[in-house]
Amino acid sequence: MTINPDLQGRSYPAAEVYDVGREKIREFARAVKATHPAHFDVDAAKALGHGDLVAPPTFAIIIAQRADAQLIEDPEAGIDFSRVVHADQRFTHHRPIFAGDRLVAELHVDGVRAMGGGAMITTRSEIFALGADDSREPVTTTSSSILVRGEGQ
Amino acid sequence: MSLSIHELSAGQEIGSRTIEVTRTDLVKYAGASGDFNPIHWNEAFATSVELPGVIAHGMFTMGSAVQLVTDWAGDPAAVVDFQTRFTKPVLVTDTTGTADAGATIEVSGIIGKLDAEANTARVDLTVMAAGQKVLMKAQAVVKLA
Numbered sequence: 160m161t162i163n164p165d166l167q168g169r170s171y172p173a174a175e176v177y178d179v180g181r182e183k184i185r186e187f188a189r190a191v192k193a194t195h196p197a198h199f200d201v202d203a204a205k206a207l208g209h210g211d212l213v214a215p216p217t218f219a220i221i222i223a224q225r226a227d228a229q230l231i232e233d234p235e236a237g238i239d240f241s242r243v244v245h246a247d248q249r250f251t252h253h254r255p256i257f258a259g260d261r262l263v264a265e266l267h268v269d270g271v272r273a274m275g276g277g278a279m280i281t282t283r284s285e286i287f288a289l290g291a292d293d294s295r296e297p298v299t300t301t302s303s304s305i306l307v308r309g310e311g312q
Numbered sequence: 313m314s315l316s317i318h319e320l321s322a323g324q325e326i327g328s329r330t331i332e333v334t335r336t337d338l339v340k341y342a343g344a345s346g347d348f349n350p351i352h353w354n355e356a357f358a359t360s361v362e363l364p365g366v367i368a369h370g371m372f373t374m375g376s377a378v379q380l381v382t383d384w385a386g387d388p389a390a391v392v393d394f395q396t397r398f399t400k401p402v403l404v405t406d407t408t409g410t411a412d413a414g415a416t417i418e419v420s421g422i423i424g425k426l427d428a429e430a431n432t433a434r435v436d437l438t439v440m441a442a443g444q445k446v447l448m449k450a451q452a453v454v455k456l457a
Contacts, residue, residue: 183344186343186344187344187345189340189344190337190340190341190343190344190345190372190375191341191344191372191375191376191378191379192331192337192376192379193375193376193379193382193388194379194383195379195382195383195387195388197387197388197389198388207387207389209389213387213388213389214388215375215378215379215382215388216375216378216381216382216388216391216394216452217371217374217375217378217394220345220347220371220375221345221346224345224346224347225346240349241349241350241351241357241361242361243349244398245369245370245371245398246397246398247395247396247397247398248370248371248374248395248396248398249393249394249395249396250393250394250395251392251393252391252392252393255388255389308361308362
């Protein structure tokens, strides 16, 4: 299997809207063994000055990996998901994610380089919150590299 | 709790935390995150793709490690940047039906750098499992009061 080198520079526009729900924030927080009350109790979040429950710092991975799926599942990409290893990850929060946010992600393929029999692919998701008038507020930039292992790697 | 840059110094320890992980935890994380790659829950599949066994999602390790920073900061919204490299997989053995952990992750943090202009502290995390560093350059930037 060969990774298509023409992927570099490709972008996938924002697709479906992700509605951030309180129960999803609670579920994700429990799944990463978070205990901070701002993830669970609306009054505790408000006491810190927030409008609603605050998502954990890595919550945006849900939206980022949905965006990445567009690339991984793109038959032109040539990526075997079972051979994908996560190499690095970064979240830059322009503001926190709150329950009630309506988020969209734009995916950018920033780098593709051959490594052994495989390839390292770096992607970036620009995540925006949609306003009432469909305005876009920058919320989080995520970037990650995945290593697609070649045979025997 | 609100942290003031004047009360902090580089090299200061922020504490440590032990995270016990089971196969059930990985199934829960798969469901919560939407990452259903079978290398995180199916032994036969994991070994068929040349892994030593079922491994934790890197994002499980990253996401659980940052709780030390969140609790220290006193507000999860204070974590404005968080990054890491995944260097070693966390192998999670099957202890289903027992009270034992399938893996143990040890997290500790020190203040790596203070930025007076941005009013932030960079916390550098050390994250170990089975005697190996599983994350490298695990850095969380915290906005101070």
